[in-house]
Amino acid sequence: MKLPTIRSLYGRIFAIFWLTLLLVLIAVLMAQHSDPRQQHTLPSGAKAEYVEIAETVSTQIAKRSGSFEQRLIHFQRQQPERAPVKLYFTTVGGEPLGDSGHHGSSRALKNFITLADDPEQPMQRLYGRWMLAGPFEVEGNNQSALMYVGKMWRQAPPFYIQILDRPFQLLLVTMVVSTPLLLWLAWAVTRPARRLQAAAERVAQGRFEIDPTLEKGPREFHQAGASFNQMVTALNQMISGQQRLLSDISHELRSPLxxxxxxxxxxxxxxGESANLTRIDTEAERMEKMIADLLSLSRMQLNSHAERDTYSLEDLWQTLLEDAVFEAEQCGKQLTYSDMPAVNIEGNGPLLCSALENVVRNAIKYARRKIDVTMSVKGRNLVVTVSDDGEGVPEEMLVDIFRPFYRVSTARDRESGGTGLGLAITDSAVRQHNGNAQASLNQQGGLTIQLTLVIAYQ
Known part of the structure; x- marks a missing residue:
């Protein structure tokens, strides 16, 4: 197992995790360091005040009679019961002199005496609401004792102390502290993932484009992006090779034909003319037309992912539909189309035109008298519907009519000159634009073709 590095994804996650814990730990230690319930060095102002009190006590003790320890005990007992500051005395060895106060303060004093016994470095610590400070040296009759000061702590505990005392609030603060780091981590992780997702969506739409930005970010996504670009390159080469092969085969077949x-x-x-020679000429003509359709299909598929732009519906299909109206009139039929929605489509223009043109011409060919073309917007999709009042097709063949070279009726295709590639070209073109084509029977018994395409973001 390799050690994590900052350039790798799991290394970054590991680093952010430990950095978050480190920040929380530092915050807790800093809060404890300023916690008055922990032992701290006495501030200089309070130290000077208490040293002055110790000097005053030394002066007063020197004026009294009796042993040095008795003087201190007597002085301690003379303190008012509710005095804001109380003084306690111990021997240099740390033995309390006289009454140390009520049971709670006595226990606190004994604990503090064991922790603070150096007059050169007086300390302070909070016990409940009782703040103890000391020791301070008291002198008299060439003897020394230690003085400790106790006073009531009337300040409210700092907010961070309250947080440390309440696990739920501590957890909440930890979450707040770690949230910016985790948000940055989530952003750093999902940013290359979103780029990869966008690139995959472009490929799904038929746009086989190499994206250099995929090879940025953590090592894992860098490798995934490089592999994705290699895949796109391979797909481009494979598609181009297949389409060129089809184009070459179709082109070579035209010479013997x-x-x-x-x-x-x-x-x-x-x-002279005969039925057999006429049949040969008809079939050769049909084959030549079929090869022409194959050439057209291969050229459009070859360039469909490279030549893309954004088109309005009017720029894309207006002329096509106007020509279709004229063609239908020449055949004694009527073609009507609805107003075009004010939306755009992104894709290969010639291929999109060919998709609709094949459906419309197919409808004109097999309609009895009327063809309707409607366009509507549903969500983020454009729905184009082409309906005719012809004979339709058997319901079990509605899916198969989009297959290449599929014919509902061979005799009818011979009469109309069909090659079975028109709807296949439409289906292929729509799929390359991340859409779909469906066929159904309408109320008039004719065929309805519905094309669904994705609207370009504006």
Missing amino acids: TRLRMANALAMRKQ
Whole structure:
């Protein structure tokens, strides 16, 4: 197992975790350091005040009679019961002299005496509401004793002390302190993840683009981004290779077809027209048209992910629909279309035009008299519906009609010159734009094709 480094994701998580604990620990130690319930060095102002009191006591003791210890005990007993400051005396060895007060203060004093016994470094500590300070040296008759000062602590405990005393508040403060660090960590972790997600969505929409920003951030995401870009490069090469192969095959097939039609024309000129030669010419023409459609499909798929832009519906399809109205009139039929929503579509313009054109021309071809084209917005999607009043197709074939070279009726396709690629091109084009195409039967018995495309963010 490798040790974590700051450039790796798990190293950053580890560092943030320990940094958070370190900050919390430092905060707790700092709070304890300023906690009056812990023993601290006496402030200089209070130290000077208490040293002056010790000197005053030494002066007063020197004027009294009796042994040195008796004088101190007598002085201690003469203190008022409710005096704001009380004085306690001990021998240099730490033995209390006289009455040390009530049971609670006596126990606190004994504890403090064991902790603070150096007059050169007087200390202070809070016991409940009783603040003890000392020791201070008292002298008299060439003898010494230690004086401790006690006074009532009337200040409210600092807020951080109250926090330390309440586990729930301490946990809440810990969460507040760690929140900025954790938010930064979450942002640092999710930022490259969001970039990777956006790149994956672009690929799902048919945009095979290399994104250099994917190779930034923690080592794990850097490696994932590099692998993702390699995958996109491989996909581009694979798609380009397949489409070029299809294009080359289709192109090579046109040469023998051209020679076949020329030979058939020469045979018809020498032998005259016959049903067999006419059949050969018809099938050769259909095959040539099929190859032309394959070439067109391969070219559009080859450039669909490279040539993308944002189009308004009017710029994209207005001319196409106007031409379709004219074409329908020439066939003795009527085509109507609704107003176009004021939205944009991002994608390959020629491919999107081909998608709708194939559906509209298919509807004109098989409609009896009327074709309706409607466009509407549903959420973030554009829904385009093309309906005709033709004979429709069997319900069990509604899915299959989008397959390449699929024919509902071979005889009908021969009469109309269909190659079975129109709806396949539409389905492929729509899928490359992260949409879908569906077929259904309408109330008139005809066919309805619904195209759903994603609206571009404006």
